[in-house]
Amino acid sequence: MSETRFDPSQADGRWQRAWDEGACFEADSSSTKPKAYVLEMFPYPSGRIHIGHVRNYTMGDVLARYKRMRGHEVLHPMGWDAFGMPAENAAMEQKVHPGAWTYQNIANMKAQLKRLGFALDWSREVATCDPSYYGHEQALFIDFYESGLVYRKESAVNWDPVDQTVLANEQVIDGRGWRSGALVEKRKLSQWFLKITHFAQDLLDGLDDLKNWPDKVKLMQENWIGKSTGLQFRFDLSDGDHVDVYSTRPDTIFGASFVAVAADHPVAQKVAEGSAEAQAFIEKCREGGTTAEELETAEKLGFDTGITAQHPLDPARQLPVYIANFVLMDYGTGAVMAVPGHDQRDFEFATKYDLPIIRVVAASAGDAAKPFDGEAETGDGILVNSGPLDGMGVSEAKAFVIGRAESEGWGEGKTVWRLRDWGVSRQRYWGTPIPFVHCDTCGVVPVPKDQLPVTLPEDVDVSIPGNPLERHPTWKHTSCPKCGGKAVRETDTLDTFADSSWYFIRFASQPKDKPFDAAEAATWLPVDQYIGGIEHAILHLLYARFWTRALKHVGKLDVAEPFASLFTQGMVTHETYSRRNEENGQPVYFNPSEVERTSDGATLKADGQPIEIGRVIKMSKSKKNVVDPDAIVDSYGADAVRWFMLSDSPPERDLPWSEAGIEGCARFVQRLWRLFGQYDAGAQGEDKALARKVHQTIAAAAGDIEGLSFNKAVARIYELTAAAEKAKPSASRSEAIRTILLLIAPMMPHLAEEAWAAMSGTGLVAEAAWPEVDEALLVDDETTLAVQVKGKLRDTLTVAKGLPKDQLEALALGSEKVQRAIDGADIRKIIVVPDRLVNIVI
């Protein structure tokens, strides 16, 4: 090993080729070794790999390589979530076909990933926009249809009246279309739905079995599924009609002061027929977006219909019926009994429209007349002002009212879910065509499986708004598979969440003639470790869990849950650099590569003048605080970049990118290279302390990697490296150096291979085994004893391990510093934690 520096620019590519040529990372489904399926969420091919991807894939790669060293057959695949809106946007802006744009991006990004040396099985690569993928998805969709998991119903979309097109939520800005600027309307369309609610209870119950999922993700899913129990009951209306409402708080029924219905509710529709004012109000509710956030943050508005509702338990009370914009037609019955005292939305509404706010729950009977402090009280208590319920607790009163409603026949206890069925229709080109035709005589008919895939037409004009499939001259015209008559194809495409709901199954098994082989898929599934962003905590993960259940439902796959362990990583962040534009005061942002960072500030390289350093935030193109992985791999080599991704920040938290940090990593690569150069296979002699450190580090680093606490493993490797550098030559030191090489092999594989070859190691490190731990060397025989007086540290003593309590007490009292702190006071108590601490209480 004569070179004094490790040169990644020539070594990285050489080892990457060696791994490729040896097909090192191709997974063998028929292997008898224990299997490990390590998966990172596959990327959208936006054009360039983002540093966040690098972090995600580095974590998975370390785990995959580590598992391989521990003797597992590892499946670590990669592919592309390749359908979606950005391709259509690019097509519009750059006049390039979405497919061409997407495949070019895939080629670029694949090259970028290869440069980072990830141990990926590229033989299993999939792109969801390829007919060889989405054709199978169409077959599965038809299976779901045939087993009753697919249906069509009317549902609201954002409609841009100028562009005559459906908009995604992100295309609606402040209630207006992003291109046209027109006020967006809600419009109803007949759309396709997947019956995720069929599995609501099972999706909820399944969370209990996901022991290795973060509690926060499980809690988010639980809240999203939103099981609630309550009372559905009937109000008779003054116009002779009636309205069903649902309430989770039937105990507060005597606090009801009005009834509110959604704008789309039949009662509201009926009122609108006879009232232009009501009609105008309903129109107003239709303006604005369709998101829950917009609905809930909008000012609460209501329209008094003039109708009253008969209170079911109090013959003397007639409640006004309002149409209200905060009531959702999709949840419960689309109508609520409003109890302002004990529901915050009702409280705000009642305050605005001057409706009674009645207290029916209080801390005690004596508080029955206590006024409200500007907000509703939703907590527990006892019932007051509630006739027969007075004095009951909340849950007792709930049961009582439900029982009474059921016996008297005006209502019944009911379980309601917040979870809604999954609307999968998208009125767009770049997605999986929904494989159905519409026939005038036969209705909706699935395309026969032997005619799949239904492929997207290539000759489309995406430069104008609207759905190109809809206006294509020939594509949609076809014949009915059933009667042979004229029919038109469905022009909606599937939500891209459908594509990502089963890609991990296709990775595990990819026959040509069917979506997957059940037996082969089951040898790999569930995914042992899934890694991705927290932003997918609800939708993607819930849809994938649903899809897995749906496959079981149709008898295609016998897997309960898709992902056994889940890890959600933090984002990569960077400070921003900006200057105010003198004309309009808007900040102008600069890329880090244009900026010279100094110890107390930053200047623009172009003019040498100071520049403002902004907060550390998520990297984004608009703020230009992005770094390009290719550029940093060019400068520092793949291993330094990988090491940086693993160092310092715990993986679940945000990682602030810094130039100084990556330089430190690059220095450490060279430091290791020098240390490896000192390896001497023939060195003699034992260094017990170093040997202990070596084995303690092997054990701890293994635990850290398995727990994905890479930052801790990194810190321990730094410590061991420092100890090995300081040690005098010995057999122990040689073992330490060889061990460090193996410990860093999953993290810095190129450096490890290069040094391994120089040390005359056999084969590739990629195929080497993780070092064995010598259990006997894990325990020290001495320990540092902390001595406290009244809980404050006064001295530390080095003592032999395993001393009895009375000896530790005596040693502690023998300390001069401790005696000074006690200062002759009476000792009341002495607490001894063996091998750790003595606390003298005075």
Add this chain to the structure above:
RNA sequence: GCGGGCGUGGCGGAAUGGUAGACGCCGGGGACUUAAAAUCCCCUGAGCUUUGCUCGUGCGGGUUCGAGUCCCGCCGCCCGCACCA
């Protein structure tokens, strides 16, 4: 608005209820060098009357011999909210 999370030196962070600040970065001092780079060594939470003492983990309370860690109440920031992926 609803749901979820996070908060520790100049910075990233470490710490089974038991020595707060491991490890890294930045900064300071020194060695080597004609010089620089590289490398190596030492120092580096704040304050003070500096053998040592006091304060210190977003803020205010509480439990405990002992709280960054547990409990209650706030503040700030971040993520998700069903057509972004």
